[in-house]
Amino acid sequence: MNLVWFRNDLRLDDNPALYKACQQSDSVKAVFIATPAQWSSHHDAPVKLALMHAALQNLAGNLAQLGITFDLLEAETFDDCPQLLEVFCNHHGITRVWFNREYPLNEIKRDQQVIHLLQKSGIETFSQTSDLIVPEPLSNQQGEYYKVFTPWYKAWMKQVSSSPVRVLSSPKAVGPALKVKPIPIFGDQSAYRRDLWPADEEKAQQMLMDFIQKRSDHYDEHRDIPSINGTSTASPYLATGILSVRRCLFEIQQHCDLKGADWRENAWARELGWREFYRNLIIGFPKLSRGEPFKAETQAIVWEYDQSQINAWKNGLTGYPIIDAAMRQLQRTGWMHNRLRMLSASFFNKLMLHDWHIGETYFMENLIDGDFASNNGGWQWSASTGCDASPWFRIFNPTRQSEKFDPEGTFIRKMVPELSSLDNRHIHDPTPDQRERLAYPLPVLDYKSARERVLDRFKTCLKPG
Numbered sequence: 040m041n042l043v044w045f046r047n048d049l050r051l052d053d054n055p056a057l058y059k060a061c062q063q064s065d066s067v068k069a070v071f072i073a074t075p076a077q078w079s080s081h082h083d084a085p086v087k088l089a090l091m092h093a094a095l096q097n098l099a100g101n102l103a104q105l106g107i108t109f110d111l112l113e114a115e116t117f118d119d120c121p122q123l124l125e126v127f128c129n130h131h132g133i134t135r136v137w138f139n140r141e142y143p144l145n146e147i148k149r150d151q152q153v154i155h156l157l158q159k160s161g162i163e164t165f166s167q168t169s170d171l172i173v174p175e176p177l178s179n180q181q182g183e184y185y186k187v188f189t190p191w192y193k194a195w196m197k198q199v200s201s202s203p204v205r206v207l208s209s210p211k212a213v214g215p216a217l218k219v220k221p222i223p224i225f226g227d228q229s230a231y232r233r234d235l236w237p238a239d240e241e242k243a244q245q246m247l248m249d250f251i252q253k254r255s256d257h258y259d260e261h262r263d264i265p266s267i268n269g270t271s272t273a274s275p276y277l278a279t280g281i282l283s284v285r286r287c288l289f290e291i292q293q294h295c296d297l298k299g300a301d302w303r304e305n306a307w308a309r310e311l312g313w314r315e316f317y318r319n320l321i322i323g324f325p326k327l328s329r330g331e332p333f334k335a336e337t338q339a340i341v342w343e344y345d346q347s348q349i350n351a352w353k354n355g356l357t358g359y360p361i362i363d364a365a366m367r368q369l370q371r372t373g374w375m376h377n378r379l380r381m382l383s384a385s386f387f388n389k390l391m392l393h394d395w396h397i398g399e400t401y402f403m404e405n406l407i408d409g410d411f412a413s414n415n416g417g418w419q420w421s422a423s424t425g426c427d428a429s430p431w432f433r434i435f436n437p438t439r440q441s442e443k444f445d446p447e448g449t450f451i452r453k454m455v456p457e458l459s460s461l462d463n464r465h466i467h468d469p470t471p472d473q474r475e476r477l478a479y480p481l482p483v484l485d486y487k488s489a490r491e492r493v494l495d496r497f498k499t500c501l502k503p504g
């Protein structure tokens with residue numbers, strides 16, 4: 040009997056562990072282990088857990104159609120997983136366990152412990168690659184892991200181009216269809232917007248194809264404008280594995296081929312590259328999973344700490360309309376547009392000079408697409424502590440950025456409705472009178488002096504010797 044252990048790969052499509060387990064035997068079971076205490080220590084957002092729960096319900100139904108029973112097991116932490124699996128395997132006469140690899144440090148340690156214990160009990164384990172397009176992290180001619188995106192991306196593209204991306208179809212049924220058991224609820228479902236983020240694999244695939252066929256040709260032009268639905272919004276599905284990243288690359292390649300375009304020039308494929316680059320970093324540099332900055336010298340930066348400013352940022356009440364619109368989008372939908380993640384992170388760790396770890400945690404606690412590698416990468420990029428990060432003297436001016444990327448204030452009007460009556464000029468920076476009349480706060484900081492303070496702080500703290 041084969042067992043498939045689902046983790047961040049909640050799908051039938053292009054799922055190597057599932058596919059191979061079904062190819063090898065017609066007697067297959069599936070499990071997922073809920074680990075509430077571990078999730079809480081990783082700061083996984085309730086909305087992300089609710090999406091996972093809904094995806095598991097859909098997955099259990101799809102597996103039942105293939106003749107595969109699904110069980111939801113519960114442990115507190117990853118440490119409890121090996122024994123739980125061993126007991127389950129012994130009870131059900133399972134001799135082989137299949138799973139797809141995960142890359143953050145705690146997940147790697149958990150898997151090592153599972154493999155060790157199961158092998159001691161005579162149970163074979165098979166780990167597969169499903170969350171990376173190129174299975175191993177890339178290294179340069181000196182045998183070192185890359186630290187800069189562009190050379191890494193060139194090497195990655197060379198590898199990807201040398202053999203076509205292969206995606207696996209859903210496996211064939213191993214037996215007659217079964218009745219589906221309801222899955223016990225975990226996590227708090229209240230903030231989850233099912234209308235925005237349906238959890239069915241079929242719907243996620245439709246959303247992907249809709250983006251690729253109808254919107255991807257305008258991606259480069261629309262991707263920075265938060266009021267336009269110009270990006271794929273595939274991130275929640277990639278973070279939970281409802282969608283396969285290889286499927287995403289495969290489909291954009293097919294689309295480019297059909298149009299006679301070169302996929303290697305495609306801006307969306309490049310973003311999938313950023314995702315993979317950050318995964319390569321967490322594999323190559325385990326200190327990232329321990330909360331350390333990539334650049335050790337940035338540990339010398341002295342951060343400010345002002346709880347009232349932090350609260351204003353979290354609640355979308357900084358008095359900077361574009362930042363408040365961004366933070367309210369996160370609260371309302373569980374998702375934030377990439378340009379706004381860059382602006383709100385820069386506002387937090389540059390202009391407010393707060394430790395990026397606090398912002399990183401808050402994002403994880405609220406994002407439906409919370410993904411350790413991409414979130415850590417994004418925050419360290421923004422704080423200039425990461426490898427290939429934004430230079431420390433690059434500080435976004437929120438008002439100028441707002442004028443550039445939301446010129447008519449369309450996005451601000453939607454998310455900060457109290458400002459919707461303002462004209463296109465004042466919507467980015469209302470006058471004190473307008474703020475008072477509309478009950479909108481005064482700015483929590485003065486951009487010019489905040490900019491000088493952060494430049495001075497980085498210069499002083501990063502001084503050699």
Ligand SMILES: Cc1cc2nc3c(=O)[nH]c(=O)nc-3n(C[C@H](O)[C@H](O)[C@H](O)COP(=O)(O)OP(=O)(O)OC[C@H]3O[C@@H](n4cnc5c(N)ncnc54)[C@H](O)[C@@H]3O)c2cc1C
Binds near residue numbers: 271277409
């Ligand atoms: C401070 C900060 C925190 C972030 N936290 C996360 C996070 O927790 N989870 C997450 O998935 N992304 C994170 N990102 C990256 C990016 O903002 C999101 O992936 C993107 O906004 C998701 O929207 P989309 O699916 O429409 O992206 P699209 O523009 O359609 O891109 C397609 C896919 O490529 C990947 N991708 C795109 N941009 C990036 C990027 N800059 N870095 C890594 N992968 C990327 C994502 O998987 C995305 O779904 C963060 C960025 C910043 C600056």
